[in-house]
Amino acid sequence: MCLTIGEKEMATEKNIWESDQFRKDPYKVPDGYFVEFPDRMMARINQSVILAAGDESTHR
């Protein structure tokens, strides 16, 4: 949760980060990131499985 401007003015920097209202997560992710991640991950895994199988057959 964000502090309002008034609350920010009243709080010092020193204690803002210890307040329950301080927004600990100003991080965002691209839209749809967690929806598409499993497909991307499975594609990468399948690719590495194919590559590993290719390596094995080359070394046989």
Add this chain to the structure above:
Amino acid sequence: MDRSNEAELINQFRDPAQRDRAFRMILAKYQEKLYWHIRRMVLVHEDADDVLQNTFIKIWKGLYGFRETSGLFTWMYRIATNEAITFLKSRQRERAMIADDPDDTIKGRLKSDPYFDGDEVFEKLQLAVEELPPKQKKVFRMKYFEEMTYEDMANALGTSVGALKASYFHAVRKIQASFESTD
């Protein structure tokens, strides 16, 4: 997810016919938790995405032989932590080779990340956290950012609650001092 459901999921993973479906369930269940844990360590989205992928590759490779002595999430959490640490160490080595790159400071990296929307206080807090010794840094992140209980942290890190409380206390004192010194 309780231990019996976890065991069932792992058994499904061990069956080649069910492996992909079981792994998709693991991804759906844990990707966000692991992503945010990694993101708070590496800060920038693109880096977190790389580390998360490497983490799930390790999980895929290790899950077949996973011995259920710890919970599944605890095991995956450790892999994610180790992958993030490996990434940060390799970047530190690269940074040592390219000295004084202003874009490679914590502030520079946060500013250049389009998926970061924090203010100056948050940047100061991150800088102060980065200055902590490794153990205190880890404990502070888990307690403050991830809001984990001391019991869960003790389980994940294999240490005592008392030791964790002491580390967190020292970390908070150092961060407070850092804010006071920059006032």
